[in-house]
Amino acid sequence: MPSSPQAGPSRLKQQRTDDSDLGVASTRSVVRDEKVWFDDGNVVVCAAARDGGDGLLYGFRCHASVLAARSPVLKARLELAGADDDMLDGARCIDLNDAWEDVRDLMRMLYGFMSIAFERRCNDTVALIAGSLRLATKYEMDDILLRLVPLLERDWPSRYTEWQRGEVELRRRHEEQKAAARSNNIPFVPDAQQDPAAVVQVAQQARIRSVLPAAFYELCRRDIGDGTAHRPLDASRLSRDDFQRITIGRERIAAAARRLFVDELDRSLLNDRLPLANGERCLRAGQNERNRQPACCRPLYAWWHEVAGRGTPYFSPKDPFVAVTRACAFLLTRDGAGGSLVQVQACATCRRALARLMHAQAQKLWDGLPQVFELNALPI
Numbered sequence: 001m002p003s004s005p006q007a008g009p010s011r012l013k014q015q016r017t018d019d020s021d022l023g024v025a026s027t028r029s030v031v032r033d034e035k036v037w038f039d040d041g042n043v044v045v046c047a048a049a050r051d052g053g054d055g056l057l058y059g060f061r062c063h064a065s066v067l068a069a070r071s072p073v074l075k076a077r078l079e080l081a082g083a084d085d086d087m088l089d090g091a092r093c094i095d096l097n098d099a100w101e102d103v104r105d106l107m108r109m110l111y112g113f114m115s116i117a118f119e120r121r122c123n124d125t126v127a128l129i130a131g132s133l134r135l136a137t138k139y140e141m142d143d144i145l146l147r148l149v150p151l152l153e154r155d156w157p158s159r160y161t162e163w164q165r166g167e168v169e170l171r172r173r174h175e176e177q178k179a180a181a182r183s184n185n186i187p188f189v190p191d192a193q194q195d196p197a198a199v200v201q202v203a204q205q206a207r208i209r210s211v212l213p214a215a216f217y218e219l220c221r222r223d224i225g226d227g228t229a230h231r232p233l234d235a236s237r238l239s240r241d242d243f244q245r246i247t248i249g250r251e252r253i254a255a256a257a258r259r260l261f262v263d264e265l266d267r268s269l270l271n272d273r274l275p276l277a278n279g280e281r282c283l284r285a286g287q288n289e290r291n292r293q294p295a296c297c298r299p300l301y302a303w304w305h306e307v308a309g310r311g312t313p314y315f316s317p318k319d320p321f322v323a324v325t326r327a328c329a330f331l332l333t334r335d336g337a338g339g340s341l342v343q344v345q346a347c348a349t350c351r352r353a354l355a356r357l358m359h360a361q362a363q364k365l366w367d368g369l370p371q372v373f374e375l376n377a378l379p380i
């Protein structure tokens, strides 16, 4: 996908019809990039369009000193360059065996022509930075990687608390946009989110392992092949290995969710024990029940059994984190707010303790995602 629509190939093809846009050299001609073409540049970096394209070479007239300062690989390449190199208007030509679209994005990033949206999981982000990430990895351009990798890591964090924060922010943005559309009496069109398949693809190409657990998890909870304008998913970006990881991952997540959120929580509640913090005491415990909370554990067990009980749709094994977050929010609602069974029959201390325990179990499941998807086996 061209990452800068205003400068797609068609525009450049049109430029070619104008002779002034063609650099003329003894051995070659190139289509000049409309941004990165400096008269005082001493090197023309050349690349061809992806998949053969139109057969044209696209050139970027830039500075050898800038390339060498940013990339040890390009520095070595420039040092190797000799008298045999093609020349173009007095500048040496350096051919890169990379897709023009990627080279374009990298060069524009290098010279500060690329601006990136900072909204979380904005669809444009991956399209804008994928080419630069691929090439910055290949040419060991640490400065560019240091700028771009955190953008992906923010959107696809490896820490559970960060993931949750992102989910809350996305939901809030969605609701705000919906409310704004309603009050302006216009149809609600949500912003497109990032395609997790595109993230999985570029993360493997650019060896950014840290974003893969979250991106694979997102793929697991989505219906592959069922992308929408709001939540795009281009399955053609996924390899056979990726599909296997998703299939196995779903089974393992469901099994882990049953173990962590049903079996282990059941055991705790059936034994009348919840992990109370220092100084906390069940508000309904009798004098002789200092270390046990039967008065609260039993109604909590009944409630959770109903919520997470086998076969109920509320607790989705495909997306357990959402279900647990919802259950924790319910447990932490103020006394009597909903007048529900659990609020009436279990004390605030024990409800808080159960919510803490659920959060800790969710954290365990999240931290296990690299194993769930066997990411250590990836050759990256």
Ligand SMILES: [Zn+2]
Binding pocket: 281, 282, 283, 284, 285, 293, 295, 296, 346, 347, 348, 349, 350, 351
């Ligand atoms: Zn209690």
